[in-house]
Amino acid sequence: MDEDRLYHDPELADFYDLENGWERSPDFACCKTLAEGAESVLDLGCGTGALAVALAGGRTVVGVDPAPAMLAIARGKPGAEGVDFVEGDARTLRLGRRFALVVLTGHAFQVFLTREDRAAVLATIAAHLAPDGRFVFDSRNPACREWEEWGPEASMRLVDHPRFGPVAAWNDVAHDAATGIVTYGTHYEIRATGKRLSAVSRIAFPEKAELETLIAGAGLRVDRWLGDWEGNDWQPGTPELIPLGGLA
Structure with a gap:
């Protein structure tokens, strides 16, 4: 995975929040709901930290991203002191801790271009998930x-x-x-x-069948496939592939 200037160049990273409007997005709202009752959250690919900061307060939140320019913005946000921001690669990250909720949103899963990289990310999710924890990520429906x-x-x-x-x-x-x-x-x-x-x-735009195989291979299970962040079930033609589940 090559370094992407869109996230690593400070001038370009400075446009991220302007373009995305996280606090108004349905994935933001869905993840806040999923975090209710969770004592700890790992936000993989946390970007500029908007979601991680919103989930902080009364729980442990760790936000991980490979781009220092994005993390610099995240650490400057009001409330950022409630989050432990870590520079790291979701394919190789091992914090030695487990979390009640692991999220990978904003289509960050799609930056992993090979089947091997996607398998590695799912192994990272499994390695950091508590026995009764849940995970969620999103990928656009090809x-x-x-x-x-x-x-x-x-x-x-x-x-x-x-x-x-x-x-x-x-x-x-x-x-x-x-x-x-x-x-x-x-x-x-x-x-x-x-x-x-x-x-x-x-x-990348992996097919649902590939994701199902890789998720099972990582020792994870899917309890429900969502087709969008509004909570509708997946079916052919829905815009998103969003698995919600836990350890197998």
């Missing part, structure tokens, strides 16, 4: 071909950055049918100066 909506015209938008002012933003995208990997560019052009910031990212 059948929906969401990447087709990520072209320059459809993705063109204006972002109001607190330091840069108005910033034009857009994406471009290419899909490799042989591997299922989508390569997309993210571009920001600062209106005041004309400066452009760009990054190229790659994500």
Whole structure:
């Protein structure tokens, strides 16, 4: 997995919260509900820490991310002192601790491009899950071909950055049918100066059948497959693949 400038470059990472609006998202709300009654939470791929900080207070929360630029933003958030932020790779992380809830949201699972990498991440989840704990992660349903909506015209938008002012933003995208990997560019052009910031990212779209095999191989079980973060069950054509379960 190559280092992605979208998360590792401090200037680009500074756009993450503006673009994602975590506190308004259904995955944010769902994870808060799942955390009720959980005395400890591990947030893998915690990014800028919005979810981890929201879950802190009255429980142990550890947020893990491989990108120092994202963690720097996370540690500067109000309430960040309630979270133990750790720089680490979800494929190899071993904290020697177990948690009541392990979450991997924001489609972070899709940055793992090979079957072997995905198996390693699931092994990490299993290694950190308490005997009666639960896990949840999300991956876009490849059948929906969401990447087709990520072209320059459809993705063109204006972002109001607190330091840069108005910033034009857009994406471009290419899909490799042989591997299922989508390569997309993210571009920001600062209106005041004309400066452009760009990054190229790659994500995978594994099929549900593969996820089922890998999850079982990691010693995990799925109690329920969700098709979206609003709590609807998975069925062909739903936008998400969201397994919710525990140790087998």
